[in-house]
Each structure stands twice: as structure tokens, then as C-alpha cells.
Amino acid sequence: MNFREQFTKLSKLQESGDNEECWKEFYTEDIVRRITGLEPLVGRDACRDQVQHFIDGLTGAPKIEPTALAFDDENQVSIVEFRHVFSHKEYGEVSQMQKHVQRWREGKIYEENIYVIQLKS
Numbered sequence: 001m002n003f004r005e006q007f008t009k010l011s012k013l014q015e016s017g018d019n020e021e022c023w024k025e026f027y028t029e030d031i032v033r034r035i036t037g038l039e040p041l042v043g044r045d046a047c048r049d050q051v052q053h054f055i056d057g058l059t060g061a062p063k064i065e066p067t068a069l070a071f072d073d074e075n076q077v078s079i080v081e082f083r084h085v086f087s088h089k090e091y092g093e094v095s096q097m098q099k100h101v102q103r104w105r106e107g108k109i110y111e112e113n114i115y116v117i118q119l120k121s
Contacts, residue, residue: 003076003104010109019055023048028110036116047112054088062086067097076104083119095119 010026023044033041033050041047068081081099088094096118103111 003078003107004071004073006104006107007071007078007102019048019052023051026108027112028105028108031110031112033112033114035114057089057091059087059089078102078104 006026010022013022013025027044027047029044030042031044031047033047035041041050063083063085065083065085066080067083068079070079071077072079079099079101081097083095084098085095086093096116098117099115101113101115102109
């Protein structure tokens with residue numbers, strides 16, 4: 001299975017807002033997800049719940065501006081960088097750069113490391 005094609009499908013599904021289907025179709029049950037400053041999350045359900053909690057706290061539509069995309073075909077790794085600006089009931093107004101390093105196996109992400117850099121608004 002071509003992980004680049006899977007990455008493209010995942011990106012389109014994320015744009016549609018179908019969080020549940022993203023997790024079921026593109027992440028392994030035993031995914032490990034690490035985000036700067038947070039304890040690692042293990043398991044699809046824990047990751048999905050964390051993302052849904054974040055989405056539920058948004059007070060407006062977030063702005064996401066992709067700035068870079070890279071693929072390592074030999075190791076099946078995708079790296080995406082984007083500027084993320086959002087308003088959230090817990091965090092207030094936030095402007096940040098994020099880099100997601102995603103490791104793929106059999107068409108699904110089994111490890112995701114998210115590096116967050118806070119920017120001044």
C-alpha cells in the first residue's frame with residue numbers, strides 16, 4: 001500500500017472534519033503519539049479523545065496554512081509543517097507552528113511526533 005496515497009486521502013478526510021473516520025481508517029490501534037510538552041498518548045482511542053476534546057474547545061474556525069511537506073519513501077515517513085492559528089476556550093488566542101512526523105506501516109500511522117512552536121500573534 002502506497003503511504004503517500006494514504007497521506008493524501010487522510011488530508012482530504014481531515015479537511016472534511018470527519019475526525020472519527022480519520023482515526024479508524026488511518027491510525028493503528030496501538031499508535032503512539034507524542035506532542036511537545038505533553039505525556040505520550042498510547043492507543044487510538046486515547047489519541048482520538050484528546051483531539052476531540054481540543055476540537056470541542058474551539059471557539060471559531062481554525063486557520064491552517066501548510067508550509068512544508070516531505071516524504072521518506074524508504075522508511076515510510078511523512079513530515080508536514082503548518083502554521084496553526086486558533087481561538088480556544090482553554091488556551092485563548094493561539095498562533096503556532098506545528099511539525100508532524102508520521103511513521104506508516106501497512107497504510108496506517110503507528111507513530112506520530114508533533115513538535116509545537118508557539119509564535120507571537
